[in-house]
Amino acid sequence: MGLRMKFNFAxxxxxxxxxxxxxxxxxxxxxxxAREEVLREAGLMMEAAIAVRTYTVDQVRPFLAPQMEQRFLPQTVPAYAATETLAALRGTHPGYRYKEAVLNPTNPRDLANGWEVDLVERFRTSAKETEAVGQLDGSRPVLYIARPIRISNGACLQCHSTPAAAPPSMRRIYGDRGGFGWQHGETVGAQVVTVPMEVPLARAQQALQTFMVSLLGVFAALFVVLNLMLSWLIVAPVRRLSVAADRVSTGDFQLPELTARGHDEIATLANSFNRLRRSLEKAMQMLSKH
Ligand code: HEC
Incomplete structure (x- = not known):
């Protein structure tokens, strides 16, 4: 194997x-x-949902409460306000979802299903858990953040304990089937934010490709330059030296002296070789005179 081949292999x-x-x-x-970015977005959505809930309780409900006798206004319900507000995001951010997933909901659209049920069950068995973060790897990977909904306020039970305790105007809209029988301190469901990972992952993939192509470009340039230098500075001069040595060894002194440019090791070797050749030639001449 030639010098260049060995060098190139390595x-x-x-x-x-x-x-x-x-x-x-x-x-x-x-x-x-990408995951951190998605988690940040999901966290922001969760904060927004909580802010809407607080706003509804503090600033909307007090003004609309007097009308609730005749007509129940779901706009005063924090769960409704948060779900509706964040649903508006879906137009500009497809796949971003907020849900108050509950095992026994007042509004059937809030019914927990599939993996959400497992999540709620997890929060129900471990009261210490305040947040869960995870990834769902379907055909479209999504990240979720979930927080338990615990009944810590006695006022909730006015509408969520028994149908008899709930405002009649509310029962006229929602009926008596769901959203009742909740207990004080019970974990009834979870606020769930899901954010698709597709776009950030695609962006990460693209960044990786760009990086790999650039790296390949740099390596290819390095490969070519090192090979050319190896050829010019080492392989070609060594080959010339070897041809010259071959001819001199057979007593052929007709060839011109090797030209050595520069002061590198190969040039020194060529100068030494020239000197060796001259000495050899002189010795041979002296020998042949006798
Ligand atoms: C005035 C009655 C009323 C009170 C008080 C009330 N809720 Fe509700 N709640 C409702 C109604 C009505 C809905 C259904 C809203 C909808 O259509 O999305 C609801 C929905 C919910 C939901 C979404 C799941 C579902 O049942 O559809 C959660 C979670 C919830 N309420 C939690 C609470 C908590 C916690 C409190 C106490 C801080 C509370 N609610 C107090 C009437 C009430």
Whole structure:
């Protein structure tokens, strides 16, 4: 195997290993960033939902309470206000979802289903848990943040304990079927925010591709430049030296002296070779005179 081949094998091995390692590290970092970004967005949505709930209780309900005798206004219900407000996001942010998932809801659209039931059950069994974060890997991966809905305020039970205790105007709209029988201190459901990961993940993928292509470009340039330098500075001069040595060794002194440019090791070797050749030529001449 020639010098260049050995050199290229080693170089290619190092470059490939370097690319694989760099790709792996950067891919992990970018995916983690995408996840953090999605989590931040989901956290913000959760805060927004809580803000809307507070606003409804503090600033809407007091003004509309007098009318509730005749006509029940769901606009005064914090769960309704938060669900409706964040549903408006869906137009501009498809896939972003807020839900107050409850096992026994007043409004059937709030019924917990599938994985949400498991989540609520988890909050019900462990009262200490205040937040859950997770990823759902379907055809479209999503991240969720969930917080338990616990009945910590006795006022809730006015509408959520028994139908008899609830305002008649409310029962006229919602009936008596759901949303009753909740207990003080019970975890009835969970606020769930889901945010799609598709776009940030696609962006991470694209960033990784750009990085890998740039790295490949840099490595390719390095490969070419090192090969050219190896050729010019080492392989070609060594080959010339070897041809000259071959001819001199057979007593052929006709060839011109090697030209050595610069002061590198190869030039020194060529000068030494020229001197060796001259000495040899002189010795041979002296020998042939006798
Ligand atoms: C004045 C009656 C009333 C009071 C008081 C009330 N709620 Fe409700 N609640 C409702 C109605 C009506 C709905 C259904 C709203 C809708 O259509 O989305 C509801 C919905 C909910 C939901 C969404 C799930 C479902 O049942 O549809 C949650 C969670 C909830 N309420 C929690 C509470 C908590 C916690 C309190 C106490 C802080 C409370 N509610 C106090 C009337 C009330």
């Amino acid at each position: 170089l290619a091995g190092v470059l490939l290993a370097g690319m694989a390692l760099a790709g792996w590290v950067v891919d992990r970092r970018l995916k983690a960033n």
